Amino acid sequence: MLEIKQLHKSYPIGKDKLHVLKGIDLSVQSGELVAIMGSSGSGKSTLLNIIGMLDELDEGTYTLDNVPIVNLNEKKAAQYRNKFLGFIFQSFNLINYKNAVENVALPLYYQGFKRKERMEKAMFHLKKVGLENWAHHLPNELSGGQKQRVAIARALAAEPKLLLADEPTGALDTKTSYEIMDFIQELNDEGKTILIVTHEEDIANMCKRIVRLKDGVIMEDKFVEQVRASQYV
Numbered sequence: 001m002l003e004i005k006q007l008h009k010s011y012p013i014g015k016d017k018l019h020v021l022k023g024i025d026l027s028v029q030s031g032e033l034v035a036i037m038g039s040s041g042s043g044k045s046t047l048l049n050i051i052g053m054l055d056e057l058d059e060g061t062y063t064l065d066n067v068p069i070v071n072l073n074e075k076k077a078a079q080y081r082n083k084f085l086g087f088i089f090q091s092f093n094l095i096n097y098k099n100a101v102e103n104v105a106l107p108l109y110y111q112g113f114k115r116k117e118r119m120e121k122a123m124f125h126l127k128k129v130g131l132e133n134w135a136h137h138l139p140n141e142l143s144g145g146q147k148q149r150v151a152i153a154r155a156l157a158a159e160p161k162l163l164l165a166d167e168p169t170g171a172l173d174t175k176t177s178y179e180i181m182d183f184i185q186e187l188n189d190e191g192k193t194i195l196i197v198t199h200e201e202d203i204a205n206m207c208k209r210i211v212r213l214k215d216g217v218i219m220e221d222k223f224v225e226q227v228r229a230s231q232y233v
């Protein structure tokens with residue numbers, strides 16, 4: 001599914017540079033559920049953003065679905081993102097003046113679907129996250145957990161091969177976090193490949209593999225016995 005070799009990434013800080021990722025090797029197979037762990041500032045989001053083609057690597061190689069991701073212009077990168085990837089963020093990133101179903105339908109607009117089809121597909125995915133009765137509510141009328149469900153439905157709408165989640169439970173209380181993880185585990189059971197950035201041990205243990213970043217290198221990469229979130233919800 002994806003293969004990264006000897007990835008380096010620095011950010012310029014005045015005249016200096018901050019070397020954030022220092023030779024990352026990572027491959028992920030189709031169907032995996034991987035947690036990327038590490039303390040704040042360890043480079044988790046930087047790695048996820050490079051995987052998500054939101055940022056570029058300085059050195060090394062990155063292959064996604066057998067396509068080398070190199071020197072993509074903005075248009076090409078957007079095409080690949082739409083085709084392969086779904087994103088979930090800590091802060092949900094919903095559009096405030098659009099209701100739930102319109103938010104979910106948005107990526108389908110960029111894929112060229114007609115309005116009727118967009119709305120049908122969006123409703124299908126809203127149903128999947130249990131929010132069909134909230135379709136016409138605005139984000140500010142929804143709880144945090146409901147907002148994240150809308151964001152998940154939106155990420156799924158374009159049927160991505162790979163789901164990337166940056167601290168998806170970071171803004172949620174424990175119970176709601178586990179409900180979201182339960183849903184993420186079900187998606188993975190259905191075969192979806194998912195990468196989750198988190199700094200919470202309990203969330204990481206609900207994945208099948210934990211990759212630990214420290215000071216820009218992978219210090220540990222192991223498969224774990226998956227804790228099911230359903231026992232807590």
Ligand code: ADP
Pocket residue numbers: 011012018020038039040041042043044045046047
């Ligand atoms: P994490 O997600 O693990 O908390 P990040 O990947 O966001 O860490 O950041 C890693 C380091 O890179 C931090 O020190 C952060 O301040 C720095 N950094 C991240 N993005 C930028 C940027 N666009 N410009 C400069 N520094 C950045």
Ligand code: MG
Pocket residue numbers: 044045046166
């Ligand atoms: Mg981060």
